[in-house]
Amino acid sequence: xxxxxxxxxxxxxxxxxxxxxxxxxxxxxxxxxxxxxxxxxxxxxxxxxxxxxxxxxxxxxxxxxxxxxxxxxxxxxxxxxxxxxxxxxxxxxxxxxxxxxxxxxxxxxxxxxxxxxxxxxxxxxxxxxxxxxxxxxxxxxxx
Numbered sequence: 001x002x003x004x005x006x007x008x009x010x011x012x013x014x015x016x017x018x019x020x021x022x023x024x025x026x027x028x029x030x031x032x033x034x035x036x037x038x039x040x041x042x043x044x045x046x047x048x049x050x051x052x053x054x055x056x057x058x059x060x061x062x063x064x065x066x067x068x069x070x071x072x073x074x075x076x077x078x079x080x081x082x083x084x085x086x087x088x089x090x091x092x093x094x095x096x097x098x099x100x101x102x103x104x105x106x107x108x109x110x111x112x113x114x115x116x117x118x119x120x121x122x123x124x125x126x127x128x129x130x131x132x133x134x135x136x137x138x139x140x141x142x143x
Contacts, residue, residue: 009050011057017119025095076125092116
Protein backbone atom coordinates (compact mmCIF):
# COMPACT_ATOMS: atom_id res chain seq x y z
CA UNK A 1 0.00 0.00 0.00
CA UNK A 2 1.32 3.46 -0.88
CA UNK A 3 2.17 5.71 2.06
CA UNK A 4 -0.57 8.22 1.29
CA UNK A 5 -3.62 9.71 2.94
CA UNK A 6 -6.35 11.35 0.88
CA UNK A 7 -9.30 11.90 3.22
CA UNK A 8 -9.56 12.69 6.91
CA UNK A 9 -13.24 12.28 7.79
CA UNK A 10 -14.48 13.22 11.24
CA UNK A 11 -17.81 12.56 12.91
CA UNK A 12 -19.58 15.89 13.42
CA UNK A 13 -22.55 16.15 15.77
CA UNK A 14 -23.64 19.58 14.48
CA UNK A 15 -22.88 20.10 10.80
CA UNK A 16 -24.43 23.59 10.78
CA UNK A 17 -22.12 24.68 13.62
CA UNK A 18 -19.17 23.23 11.68
CA UNK A 19 -20.21 25.17 8.58
CA UNK A 20 -20.48 28.40 10.60
CA UNK A 21 -17.05 27.85 12.19
CA UNK A 22 -15.06 26.82 9.10
CA UNK A 23 -16.85 28.65 6.28
CA UNK A 24 -18.29 31.79 7.82
CA UNK A 25 -15.82 32.14 10.71
CA UNK A 26 -12.50 31.04 9.21
CA UNK A 27 -13.28 31.80 5.57
CA UNK A 28 -12.60 28.28 4.28
CA UNK A 29 -14.06 27.33 0.90
CA UNK A 30 -15.89 23.99 0.78
CA UNK A 31 -14.89 21.60 -1.98
CA UNK A 32 -18.31 19.93 -1.56
CA UNK A 33 -21.10 20.87 0.84
CA UNK A 34 -24.08 18.52 1.11
CA UNK A 35 -26.41 20.08 3.72
CA UNK A 36 -27.37 17.63 6.46
CA UNK A 37 -24.69 15.15 5.35
CA UNK A 38 -21.06 16.22 4.82
CA UNK A 39 -18.73 19.12 4.07
CA UNK A 40 -15.37 18.53 2.36
CA UNK A 41 -12.48 21.00 2.40
CA UNK A 42 -9.36 20.61 0.29
CA UNK A 43 -6.41 21.00 2.67
CA UNK A 44 -3.49 20.32 0.34
CA UNK A 45 -2.91 18.67 -3.02
CA UNK A 46 -4.58 15.28 -2.74
CA UNK A 47 -5.79 15.77 0.85
CA UNK A 48 -9.28 16.65 2.05
CA UNK A 49 -10.97 17.07 5.41
CA UNK A 50 -14.53 15.76 5.63
CA UNK A 51 -16.90 16.76 8.40
CA UNK A 52 -19.62 14.09 8.29
CA UNK A 53 -22.94 14.30 10.15
CA UNK A 54 -22.45 11.99 13.18
CA UNK A 55 -25.58 9.87 12.59
CA UNK A 56 -24.76 9.38 8.91
CA UNK A 57 -21.10 8.72 9.82
CA UNK A 58 -22.17 5.90 12.16
CA UNK A 59 -24.56 4.52 9.54
CA UNK A 60 -21.81 4.59 6.90
CA UNK A 61 -19.58 2.57 9.25
CA UNK A 62 -22.32 -0.01 9.76
CA UNK A 63 -22.92 1.13 13.35
CA UNK A 64 -26.25 3.01 13.21
CA UNK A 65 -27.23 4.70 16.45
CA UNK A 66 -23.62 4.91 17.64
CA UNK A 67 -22.43 8.49 17.90
CA UNK A 68 -18.98 8.94 19.36
CA UNK A 69 -17.08 12.20 19.75
CA UNK A 70 -13.72 12.80 18.14
CA UNK A 71 -11.17 12.16 20.91
CA UNK A 72 -7.43 11.63 21.10
CA UNK A 73 -6.89 13.51 17.83
CA UNK A 74 -5.36 16.92 17.20
CA UNK A 75 -5.34 18.59 13.80
CA UNK A 76 -2.39 20.97 13.46
CA UNK A 77 -2.13 24.22 11.56
CA UNK A 78 1.42 25.54 11.38
CA UNK A 79 2.06 29.22 10.76
CA UNK A 80 5.05 31.44 10.03
CA UNK A 81 5.35 33.35 13.31
CA UNK A 82 4.31 33.65 16.94
CA UNK A 83 2.11 36.62 15.98
CA UNK A 84 0.37 34.46 13.36
CA UNK A 85 -0.44 31.92 16.12
CA UNK A 86 -2.02 34.69 18.19
CA UNK A 87 -3.99 36.00 15.19
CA UNK A 88 -5.27 32.56 14.16
CA UNK A 89 -6.36 31.72 17.72
CA UNK A 90 -8.25 35.00 17.98
CA UNK A 91 -9.99 34.36 14.65
CA UNK A 92 -10.95 30.84 15.78
CA UNK A 93 -12.26 32.20 19.10
CA UNK A 94 -14.32 34.82 17.26
CA UNK A 95 -15.71 32.05 15.01
CA UNK A 96 -17.03 30.14 18.04
CA UNK A 97 -13.99 28.07 19.00
CA UNK A 98 -13.05 27.43 22.62
CA UNK A 99 -9.42 28.16 23.51
CA UNK A 100 -8.39 25.20 25.68
CA UNK A 101 -4.71 26.19 25.81
CA UNK A 102 -3.85 29.84 25.13
CA UNK A 103 -0.80 30.70 23.00
CA UNK A 104 2.40 29.85 24.85
CA UNK A 105 5.80 28.23 24.53
CA UNK A 106 5.42 24.49 24.21
CA UNK A 107 6.96 21.96 26.54
CA UNK A 108 8.30 19.96 23.57
CA UNK A 109 10.25 20.81 20.44
CA UNK A 110 10.82 24.56 20.82
CA UNK A 111 7.41 25.52 19.47
CA UNK A 112 4.97 28.30 20.30
CA UNK A 113 1.42 27.00 20.14
CA UNK A 114 -2.18 26.98 21.33
CA UNK A 115 -5.09 24.52 21.31
CA UNK A 116 -8.58 25.49 20.14
CA UNK A 117 -11.66 23.24 20.20
CA UNK A 118 -14.14 23.79 17.36
CA UNK A 119 -17.90 23.73 18.10
CA UNK A 120 -17.97 19.95 17.57
CA UNK A 121 -15.08 19.12 19.89
CA UNK A 122 -12.34 18.79 17.26
CA UNK A 123 -9.12 20.16 18.74
CA UNK A 124 -6.82 22.20 16.54
CA UNK A 125 -3.24 22.98 17.45
CA UNK A 126 -2.07 26.28 15.99
CA UNK A 127 1.72 26.36 16.08
CA UNK A 128 4.85 28.16 15.03
CA UNK A 129 7.70 25.68 14.82
CA UNK A 130 10.93 27.18 13.49
CA UNK A 131 12.33 23.67 12.90
CA UNK A 132 9.47 22.66 10.59
CA UNK A 133 9.06 23.44 6.90
CA UNK A 134 7.55 22.14 3.69
CA UNK A 135 9.82 21.89 0.65
CA UNK A 136 8.64 22.97 -2.83
CA UNK A 137 7.93 19.33 -3.71
CA UNK A 138 5.64 18.98 -0.66
CA UNK A 139 8.12 17.05 1.49
CA UNK A 140 7.85 17.88 5.19
CA UNK A 141 11.15 18.51 6.98
CA UNK A 142 11.19 18.18 10.77
CA UNK A 143 14.12 19.30 12.91
